[in-house]
Amino acid sequence: MAAVSETYVSDAAAFAVLHKTLTIHTAHQTQFMDVTRLIEGAVQQAGLHSGTVTVQTRHTTTGILINEYEPLLLADFRALFERLAPTRFEYAHDDFLRRTENLTADERPNGHAHCRAALLRSSETVSVRQGLLDLGQWQRVIFVEFDGAQRRQLTLTMIGTPMPTRVLAGRGSEAISR
């Protein structure tokens, strides 16, 4: 029924934590943004070889979703969240006559967006192997905006071992790092 197919043990000598903050700009009220390459680029720029990257949104009306990025499926996701937490519904959070807390000057009705975000994740942790996100064939990391357009931030926390230092050709044996 089940088989363990492979084990890879990294070099334990040089563990590191790396933090990155990514800024993205959404253009629509509801939007699915494929951030897979953005995250993989950041992982490679940081030099993480083996470990995990935790992708975290810094917002309460957005979420992280790992699924297939196919346009018609995104329409299905949109319809799903509209059924589960309809835009046109009376949310107490949007009753500005009653509400007294966390009010800002530019407050707008977004109770539906909070409820939808509650059904997604704030963070997902993805395996990194040899500098690549270890995702399945159809898996993409999707940033989901439920209350755009806005400037948004994602934080990446990478934990693991760095890329082995490469031997630089033509620089003599003293350039070969241990």
Next chain:
Amino acid sequence: MAAVSETYVSDAAAFAVLHKTLTIHTAHQTQFMDVTRLIEGAVQQAGLHSGTVTVQTRHTTTGILINEYEPLLLADFRALFERLAPTRFEYAHDDFLRRTENLTADERPNGHAHCRAALLRSSETVSVRQGLLDLGQWQRVIFVEFDGAQRRQLTLTMIGTPMPTRVLAGRGSEAISR
């Protein structure tokens, strides 16, 4: 469309794992408890400087939610879960005439609470930077009780590098740690 705004690489010399178990007591059947300060206090007490803290519930009728902690929004979340998994609904798990497994002396109907918990997370991983939880302006870590009142446990697993040892004033240069 996207920009990597900062990179911070921690001291890789002293990696550690720290485990903590927090005990909390809920007072109501459905309850949203802001545990952000509790977790941040535990992180600081443990001395984690840079890394991640994984917040995990040890129960199957509770969940972890990172969202805004605003009283009217919590009422919206309560209504959301009541719509998605109503309290008054026939759950097979609550049919004690049919059920034969996992029965305890104090068994009570809580099928709705399991279904709601299934729509939340058992764990969320939060970035820790300079001893602080790296959350956005409105983000709070919320422990969600769907079958209270009960005594509950949260486990925290912290991975990363410890606080740099502080220079103690007035103790001479030999007290300055490297």
Next chain:
Amino acid sequence: MAAVSETYVSDAAAFAVLHKTLTIHTAHQTQFMDVTRLIEGAVQQAGLHSGTVTVQTRHTTTGILINEYEPLLLADFRALFERLAPTRFEYAHDDFLRRTENLTADERPNGHAHCRAALLRSSETVSVRQGLLDLGQWQRVIFVEFDGAQRRQLTLTMIGTPMPTRVLAGRGSEAISR
């Protein structure tokens, strides 16, 4: 209201990342498979003593759920997902006359399975202490199949410190590792 009940600091000398890929075979369209022992066995085989294991599905019509594994409750979960994302519903993803992307030779209607997977997690991170998954009394790690029967892969990423090397009896003091 809350108490920190214990702290355990691991040996920080020998951090490691370990990757494993598990292959499982599902037998039904919708299936809940308890993979707790499978994961714990892999953790022990890998020799992880203290840290975390991130359990990640490599598929977009499956999910990871940590909850109670009780047969009647599983029937409730099945009914829950059927209510939230019904099998008999028109999903744009399944409109093969309109769809142009990500089409394979063996494409079958599975929009409902993607929508259900979107409501679960792709990954959960579980604490490991003394080589055991640190789960509560009723918690099981459940692999949820929404589009079976299929061959499926789970990846495990373990981060932490290895088992202390055991003193081997009868082999003399030189066999005692530091």
